[in-house]
Amino acid sequence: MKKTELEKRREAEATKTAAEATPETDMAALLAERDALLTERDAQKDQFLRARADFDNYRKRMLRDMEQVRRMAAERLVIDLLPVLDNLERAVEHAQTQSTGLIEGIEMVLKQFHDVLERHGVEPIPATGLPFDPTWHEALACIETDECPPDHVAREMLKGYRLGGTVLRPAKVIVGKVAEPPVETQTENESCTDNGTQ
Numbered sequence: 001m002k003k004t005e006l007e008k009r010r011e012a013e014a015t016k017t018a019a020e021a022t023p024e025t026d027m028a029a030l031l032a033e034r035d036a037l038l039t040e041r042d043a044q045k046d047q048f049l050r051a052r053a054d055f056d057n058y059r060k061r062m063l064r065d066m067e068q069v070r071r072m073a074a075e076r077l078v079i080d081l082l083p084v085l086d087n088l089e090r091a092v093e094h095a096q097t098q099s100t101g102l103i104e105g106i107e108m109v110l111k112q113f114h115d116v117l118e119r120h121g122v123e124p125i126p127a128t129g130l131p132f133d134p135t136w137h138e139a140l141a142c143i144e145t146d147e148c149p150p151d152h153v154a155r156e157m158l159k160g161y162r163l164g165g166t167v168l169r170p171a172k173v174i175v176g177k178v179a180e181p182p183v184e185t186q187t188e189n190e191s192c193t194d195n196g197t198q
Helices: 005-015 023-095 099-119 186-195
Strands: 122-125 139-143 153-158 160-163 164-167 171-177
Touching: 005 023, 023 099, 023 164, 023 171, 122 139, 171 186
Parallel strands: 139 171
Antiparallel strands: 122 160, 153 171, 160 164
8 A cells, every 4th residue: 555645754753763853843844744734635625626527527428418319319210200291291182182081080190290290399491482591491493483582482392391400301492583584586487588578
């Protein structure tokens, strides 16, 4: 077992003879011992505070890592479920032409699906009629239209979804642009006829 500095000093003092010891040397030895104890205490306190700070940082990092793993797992699950949701929505759209109990059942399942996603923070990305934003939208095409202002979403082809601020899938959209006026050009027949009459 390793001896501390204090124990070594005590042993050294114990070996001194009584004749060498005077009140002044005893006082100096006690002051030196006190200084050594204070220095050792400060070193132990500093070591304790560092260990405590390291542990707090480790605990915070582990909580942050666990939250990130949980969020990534949820994102993967939702991304895998989105095509199922798309197919349910298509089935509802297709079946609305027929009035049967089947459509009501599918609509109930679809509503339940939307409710579960909403409870977990998944929300659709709004698109139609809004300005095109590449953060949330993926442009599939541009069309000339008077139905919406230029650089706005004219049609949503596939819904986009986000989880908090993270895009799970961008909305696939068609962007509107200004209709260009037709350019008047002469055809070959008109230009030949004009040349022949002059």
